[in-house]
Each structure stands twice: as C-alpha cells, then as structure tokens.
Amino acid sequence: MAFYDWVFDGLGLREWCDSDTSAAPLSMADLLAQAGNDEGGEGVPFPSLDALNESCGTVSQTRDLTAGIEEAFLAAKSSLKLVLDPITQPLSWALDGALWLFQAVPWFVMIPLLVLLTWYVARSFAVTVFVALSFLFLGFIDHLDVAMQTLAIIFVCTGLSVILGVPIGIAMSKSDTMQRASIPVLDLLQTLPSFVYLIPLIFLFSVTESKLYGIAIILYAIVPIIRLTDLGIRLVDKDVIEAADAFGMTNRQKLIKVQLPLALPNIMAGVNQTIMMSLAMVVIASLVSAPGLGVLVLRGIRNLELGVGIVAGIGIVLLAVILDRTSKAALSRVDMGRNQN
C-alpha cells in the first residue's frame, strides 16, 4: 500500500480517487517496480505528484506536466506557424541569399573585399594584415568555403540583431516599465541552455528551412545589443541632456543628436558581444542543418574524427579572433574620436 493512502482516506476522498485513474504513460520507475526491483519503503517519501498518485489515481503524475506542455505546444503549433511563418520568411531569404553570395563570389574577389572591409571598419594596419593572413590560411587548408558559410550566417544574424535590438534598447531606455518587463525576458534568453532554443523551433519549422537556425541565433545573440543600447542611453551625462532640453530640442532631436552619438561606444561594445554570441550559436545550430564550420565539428563528434573536429575548431577560433579584433578596433576608433580627435 502507498504511503499517503491515509490522507485521502482521512479526507473522505477515496471514492473520488478511485473514480478515474490518471492515464499517464508508464514511467521507467513503474516498469522497474513491476519487475520487482523496487527498493521502496525507505522512510517518508516527499509528497510529490508521483507519490500522491500512488495513493490516489486521480492525482496527475509529474510526467503529465511535461506531456501537457508538449500537447499545448502542439495544439498551438498550427496557428503559431500561420503567424510566424510569413513574418520570418524574409529571414530564410536573407540567409539563403547571403550563403549563395558568399559562395558564388570567387575567392580572389572575396578575400580582398573582406580585407578592404576590415580596413574600412577598423583602420588598423595590424588587424587588417592579420585578417588577410587568416583568410589565406583557411583557404590553404581548404576550409575557406565552410568558413564563408559561417561568416555569411553571422553577417545576416548580427545585422538583424542590430536592426531589431537597437530600437528595443531605445524603447527600454525611455520607459522604466518597458525595462522592468524586458529584463526577465532577456535574462531568460541569455541563460536558457542554447540547445533548448532548438527544440520548439524544430516543431515549428521544417529542419530544411534556414530560418530555423537563423531565429535560434538571433534570439541568443540579440540580448547584449539590447542591454548595452539601454545602458548606453541611460548613462548619457544628465547635464548634457538638460542642456538639450534647455535649448528646446524635441525628443527626436535629442535621441538622434545627443543620446545615440553619446551612447555609441556602449552600442559598439554590444555589437561586438552580439557577433561573438552568434558565432557561438552558429556552431550549435549545425545540429539543425546550419552549414559552415559547425558541420565539420559535428562530424568530428559523430564519427570520432579527431583531426576533422580539431581543425574545424581552430577555424572557428580564427574567425572569432578576426571578428573580435575587427569590431574592437572599430570600437576603440569610436572612443578615440570622442576623447581627442
């Protein structure tokens, strides 16, 4: 007999309990118990759903909770898909387009273009040379194509994160209510294990669609740019804001002429973080068919191909260093312009 029988008997609920038994599927513990392997009887069990279920069949089991979440999600799936599918379709196009572009352009055009871009953003000789050498090395070991795929995904996802994140950050800095409401969501996005993002997305979209990993990457990488935009605007010198008010600036003028320029160093730090987090996620997203270096890492794990995994891993590190140094150089250029120029 189960431990908590007396509770239901005492409350006169026995009849209710026997009226309907929970239809939860058998758990491994149940199977073990049936096989006679139940250790059982070790003191007072915690009055958990499972323990109560043993005494009273009407009480749900904990398995019902997870099953319930799944069912609710599946029930909402089709209507959710109806809304989300068209909205996110452009993301698929952008990703597919970028992937096509980065692969279609021949290497002797692509590498100089990227090096030029680095020079334009960073204006640092050392960083530019480093970037050029890195791309030549990746090309030399035949990893340039996959590296370009990874880079294409990062460009699209970071770009979209900035386009969406900066306005959200501005809204947060303008309204304390908005900030209070957003922070738990941002915390959740940042701390949820990255694999967990993928599960509901797999239900919603087909694995062959690029937007599946695009959304996962953006959700994960958008957090720092939002946070730092908000912080940057809130940190703008109160005296300067007061001066802007005293000279009769409209809120729009204040935002464009004072707050955003003064928050720029913080926003750039956010962009740097967003780039690094997209890179982290793009590797995990290879589980759901994101192309690029991550696929090779995955192959290394799946087939225990040590060398393949390590070389691809080093390629990722190289990309990370390139992106980090370039965006940091851009950031310090912004800072310098501020302080001395």
Place this chain on the structure above:
Amino acid sequence: MTQEPKVRLRGVYKIFGSEPEAMMPHVHGGMGKEELLAEHKHVLGLQDINVDMQAGEITVVMGLSGSGKSTLIRHLNRLIEPTAGEILIDGDDVMKQSESGLRALRQERMSMVFQKFALLPHRTVLQNAAMSLNVRGMDVETQEKEAAKWLDRVGLGGYENRYPSQLSGGMQQRVGIARALTANTDIMLMDEAFSALDPLIRTDMQNLLLELQAELQKTIIFITHDLDEALKLADHLVILKDGAVVQQGEPQGILLNPADPYIEDFVSDINRARVLRVKSVMGALSAKKFSGDVQLTDNLESLIALSEGDTSNIYRVLDGETPVGQLDMRDLVKALVPRISSAA
C-alpha cells in the same frame, strides 16, 4: 508698459516628494522646511518666491548650496515644474504654455549657460555654438556664420574646429556663453556659470560678461554662491536661504542695510571699500569748499587712495559734468565698518 518686468515670479512654491500638491495647505499653514521633512517626508524646495527681473539688468540670485537657487533658475524655463505659483515672461504665463509653446520659448526667448558647461563632446566647438540654431532647423551656412561671429566675440576665434575636450575649462565655458549668445535670446540664464573655474579665469569671465552686457543689454539671471561675484555683477540682488527670499534689492543697499543677521554674517567678510560706490554714501551738496571732484560711480577704494587717508576732506560728486552731491570722508570711513545690529 515700458517698466513691465521682463521676468516675474509670483508666489512660486516647489515641494519635492510623492504628493507635493497635498502638502501645499501645510506650507500655507506656516509649516517650515524641517517640520515638513520630519512629519510628511517632503522637501520644501522653494517657498513663496516673488521676484521681478527687469529687462536689460543682471539679476543675481545668491545663496549657499541647498538654498534652492539652482531649482529656482530651472523654473524659468520649466526644466523643473513648480508646485504652485505663476512665472510670467513678458507678461505670458509660462505655466500655461503647451509643449510646443514651451519648446519655442526655450528655443527663441531663453538660453542657458551651465556650471558643468554641458557641451556636446562629439561636436566641434563651432557646431556646439551653433546648437540652438541647429535645433531651430536653420540652414548650415547661417548657423556657422552666426556661431563663428559669437565665438570670435568671446575670444575663441581660430578654435572652431577643435573638440570641447581639447579646451581648458575657461575656454569651454566661453563656448557655453557663445552658444547662449548665438541663440540670440533676450533672456540668458546662467547657472553657477563661473563656479567651476579657477579664480583668475573667473575674474576674466566676469569682466567678459560685463563687457558683453554693456553692449547687448540682455536680461541675465545669474546664479552664484559667491558674494563677491554677486556684488560685482548684480544690478538686482536676491538672497535665498532655505528656499525663501531673505532680502532683495540693489546690492549696495543690501550691503549697507542688511535685513537680518544671516545677511550681516554674509556681508561682513566683504572688502567694502572695493564694492561700495560713491553714490551709496554721498550726502546732499552743502559744503562751500571741496578738496576735489569725484565721479558718482567711483568706488571707495579709489577715494581713499585719492585722499591719502585724510578724513577731513570733503569731495564734490559729479555725475558726468553735473555736481549731484558731496562726500565727507568721515561718512566714508563709517560706511566701511559693517553694521552688526545683533552685536551689543
């Protein structure tokens, strides 16, 4: 109508706290600053401020920190909203302005100079000076022409393309003044504009301000905690203590007739010979013979030098060419001793 004050504060109160309006009856009932804080957790920032500021004059509001002077100046352009009272500018109630009306007021009728300069660090000196015109959406050419003119006037010609962080504090504040002048407003609000500068630079800046004022005749409201500065600049002096006006009037008058011990204390450390002028001490013409002629606006220090300390001299006082009175050196010496009514 000609003597209508440019800016007029009538019964202005400011209470800081969660329910300022509900505190008004207590304040009207005579509750003081400390009691209000202790019993209702509200801070009485300003109480019953009535000040008239005449066009073309420098009105100096002086008080120690916490006396509410910075709060007061921010009421004029409604950077801070009063809890009660009227603020009239050219007879219009600022409190009744709509949001766009208020913006127009801040753009076209008032400019402000700040203690911490508050320049835009990412804009050049020229762009900073042109800020007010930029806000109004004027074309860039006019903006830059006007800004360059005023930068030149405050002695910053040639620095147009520098950034504020490359300038010293005094130069940054010159940019601040040029920015206010470029706005071409009748009223200039100066919030402790020179307090962050070192003493020599401060004197320079005061002289610059007086020079500009002689030329431009703006209505200037100047906040300071420094009595020397206040006496040097003021046409009309308002002394604040704990959010209330203790005494206001012509600065010489306040120096000679302090209204209460607080102000006596304040004025006792002043070099009176330098501040007081002949017109404040002179009497009616009665003597037959004079040791010499002095001007109405000479300060007493120059007279002491002129008489070489001889107190028997009597001087004839001229306003330009016309004699208007006489000055007995004995009166002068008496005026130099601070009057302490509270002392035995």
